[in-house]
Amino acid sequence: MKKINRTKDLLNPDKHGYYGDFGGAYVPEMLYPNVEELKDNYLKLTSTKKFKKAFDALLKDYAGRPTPLYFAKNLSEQYNTNIYLKREDLCHTGAHKINNTIGQVLLAEALGKKRIIAETGAGQHGVATATVCALKGLECIVYMGEKDIERQAPNVARMKMLGATVIPATSGSKTLKDATNEAIRDWINNPSDTYYIIGSVVGPHPYPDMVARFQSVISKEMKKQLKKVTGDENPTHIVACVGGGSNAAGAFYHFINEKKVKLLAVEAAGCGIGSGRSAATTQLGTTGILHGSKSLLMQTTDGQVVEPHSISAGLDYPGIGPLHAQLYTSRRAEFLSATDEEALQAAFNLARKEGIIPALESAHALAILNKTEFKKDDIVVVCLSGRGDKDLAAYMDHL
The missing domain is CATH 3.40.50.1100 (Rossmann fold)
Known part of the structure; x- marks a missing residue:
């Protein structure tokens, strides 16, 4: 069989739907x-x-776009850098x-x-x-x-x-x-x-x-908003949580070819990477086919899907999308992880510092602010993918 020459384009799949070695239609x-x-x-x-x-x-008249790019002054002071929140939580229905x-x-x-x-x-x-x-x-x-x-x-x-x-x-x-x-x-x-x-x-x-194209409105707006408030349309870092990865794809999309912008994707570590109760696909997964595409997924040696765990229902998935698999294996994006406990603490911190209650998914992205070294003049944009109304029961359990 003739080998198909897969695209090396990090942003667009080839005609068969592959990002590098990942994608397709099964x-x-x-x-x-x-x-x-x-x-x-x-x-x-x-x-x-x-x-x-x-x-x-x-998008404009019904969903309420553009969503604000909010300078989180108190959070910025806490981490001694410049942190902006892309407020997807303010979209109609409460998320991206x-x-x-x-x-x-x-x-x-x-x-x-x-x-x-x-x-x-x-x-x-x-x-x-x-x-x-x-x-x-x-x-x-x-x-x-x-x-x-x-x-x-x-x-x-x-x-x-x-x-x-x-x-x-x-x-x-x-x-x-x-x-x-x-x-x-x-x-x-x-x-x-x-x-x-x-x-x-x-x-x-x-x-x-x-889906990446429809969600790319997030990064399209970010570029315009950053240009207005900082004078440069490119930040130093973009942070987003990843389950399947739609909010991250949208936040990264228009920056993927901007090599100076660091892309930080945050997966759910659950009870810990080695606990057997996790959803950190890039750390635990191997190449396989799930729900119609070839990507990285958590599976046993004989190909049975490993059940994922996360306190966040939106990150409780045993794989990632093929675009993210390509971003990971090409090292264009750095994939980190946050545990249930770390996400909870990050959520309470945002609530008490900025008066914003995030979704548990978004809290995973916020959690890595404690794990990453930022310079004083860095511009860090965190995609706040959703609001926390739906997670209040989980938060109340940990008050």
């Missing part, structure tokens, strides 16, 4: 037409004036997830799909999907792990109020991985009328590229 035969239809049309449709106008209008769901629902409409399915962990993607489906009058089914339904009850209530049907995933660890499995089964059984909105930069091509 799907059941019944889903092949759906994935091919999307692959053949997503760039064409999203580049039209009509799509761009509708997307930009909804709305950027992607607006884009994908517009695509679904353009493709004539009336039934929308999604998976969710922390519930933010589920809420964002239910929100835009309500706006557009589309049927919405959200799959969510039974364990996550219990620990993210406020978001489950929001989805139901928005008219979505929430279906529990009761197999495996009953978390995000299992919700994704159930969503894929649904898609296999309903290939003709159903559009699957994947919430992160995972899954078969073109999803990783498509």
Whole structure:
């Protein structure tokens, strides 16, 4: 077999959907037409004036963009550097997830799909999907792990109020991985009328590229905002948490080719890297195939997926997206990790220093401020991917 020459481009996948050695589309035969239809049309449709106008209008007038770039004065004094927070927590629905769901629902409409399915962990993607489906009058089914339904009850209530049907995933660890499995089964059984909105930069091509493009509005805004407040559109560091990795992909996107900008990706170490209860994929994972793409994932020697653990439902995933796998193996981004306890302490610190309660996912990014050496004149941007309303029960347990 002739060897395919994989792209070395860190930002864009090749025509087969590979970032270096990672990516591709590994799907059941019944889903092949759906994935091919999307692959053949997503760039064409999203580049039209009509799509761009509708997307930009909804981001501005409905989602509330641009989100602020906030100079965290008290946090900056604590760490003796300059820390800015990209306030994705101030988006409608409380997280960056709305950027992607607006884009994908517009695509679904353009493709004539009336039934929308999604998976969710922390519930933010589920809420964002239910929100835009309500706006557009589309049927919405959200799959969510039974364990996550219990620990993210406020978001489950929001989805139901928005008219979505929430279906529990009761197999495996009953978390995000299992919700994704159930969503894929649904898609296999309903290939003709159903559009699957994947919430992160995972899954078969073109999803990783498509989600990264929709989320790239984060870094696009950051460049303009930094230029205005610092005189330079490039910071020294960008910090973002990584589960599948959509907020990190969005925060990194327009800086990936800016080699002087240090990209810091923070995974969930759970109870510790070597504890057997972790979700730090780059530290524990090997190359394999999960949910339709080749990437790094936590697995046994015979290829069985290792159950992940994190106090954060949104980071409780056994793999990372292929873009992030490429950023890790190429050393373009530095991958760090934070434990459950470190994330909790970082969340309480932000709340008491700045009056902002972050999502547990975002708290992992904040936690590495304690682990990284910054200079006094560095410009550090932390992507605050979501707000902490949904995690108040977990926070109350640790007060």
